[in-house]
Amino acid sequence: MELIRTVDAMQAHADAARADGQTLALVPTLGALHDGHLALVRRALEAADHVTVSVFVNPTQFGPGEDYDTYPRDLGGDRETLRALDVDTLFAPSVEEMYPYSDDEALPGPLAWVDMVRLDEHLCGAHREDHFRGVTTVVTKLFHACKPDVAVFGKKDAQQYVILQRLAEDLLFDIDIVGVPTVREPDGLAQSSRNEYLDPDEREQATVLYEAVTAAEEAIEGGEQAAEAVVGAMENALAAAPDADVQYAELVDAHTLQPVDHLAPGQEVLAAVAVFFGDTRLIDNTFVQVPASPS
Structure with missing residues (x-):
């Protein structure tokens, strides 16, 4: 090389x-x-x-x-x-x-x-x-x-x-x-060079980022079409970490990166979060295809 x-x-x-x-x-x-x-x-x-x-x-x-x-x-x-x-x-x-x-x-x-x-x-x-x-x-x-x-x-x-x-x-x-696609640790935390900044307690709590985007994915794939409800699912998951300082939890169109209010069948969206643990900022996200309308 x-x-x-x-x-x-x-x-x-x-x-x-x-x-x-x-x-x-x-x-x-x-x-x-x-x-x-x-x-x-x-x-x-x-x-x-x-x-x-x-x-x-x-x-x-x-x-x-x-x-x-x-x-x-x-x-x-x-x-x-x-x-x-x-x-x-x-x-x-x-x-x-x-x-x-x-x-x-x-x-x-x-x-x-x-x-x-x-x-x-x-x-x-x-x-x-x-x-x-x-x-x-x-x-x-x-x-x-x-x-x-x-x-x-x-x-x-x-x-x-x-x-x-x-x-x-x-x-x-x-x-x-x-x-x-994102490479994850066994507990779901997205691999990042900044993970080494976390102390053991923060590292344990940091799995809430993955839990948050997973909650969004499950809500959307389960038929939820109200963006507010999907964001609420992410926020509820993040609230389980007492030391998490949430910067944002958002749902946007995957191509325009503009916020959405109502999810359209077949639309691709991006559910994303950013959280601080002390001075360490971590992000996570998932691209989700909104289910097509039932035939």
Whole structure:
């Protein structure tokens, strides 16, 4: 496995692989890889001849007071993990490489951003100002650096997944955006690098996120069509954790990410929650197909 640190070298490497007739897949990550990330890597290995995993803790998607400085970093461990999976390339650029004018005293950058409208109005976008602008900008940069035919993302970050699908379509990227279902611990908690922040009691309580989205799924599949009742089922589940500070529990259309009041037969919706345990913010969600009307 080749470790590449610069954009120029990554682009040259991708060009050479393409010239050799290979199809390219990219798995963008923040690093501190866990089994959820590895599921993305395995899907990429199925989808293309050549797989690049990027490890870059992107500062522009972290807001003031968030955990950019303390976010888990383990490039050495990530490198060994990826080598064992026969990944072709690890792209691990510096902040200066990805944002080359960030320290320019005369005209500090970045000055160019990739914005997404409407799809970032609710869920995490309503609570993390400019988060998705940072995500769409860095993913665009990674697409240009790594030149993939396929890019693989986790559906645990459901709003991000929908936004990046639309990004690729609207900006005419010739890239297939592939989503992989959430990988969970045996008790249902979605795997996340931030889980390591939890103390034992918080970790035990954190299963309420999965219980909440499961309650929403069961209500919808059981025929409930009132969004208020589905959200209420999620809120009731979250209330079982005494230390949970609920940021949101919402039900939105899975394609527009706009709130729904009444569920239409055949509609796909997204039930999503975000909860703080102390300073640790966790999310979970589920995509649900509303049952068709009885024939």
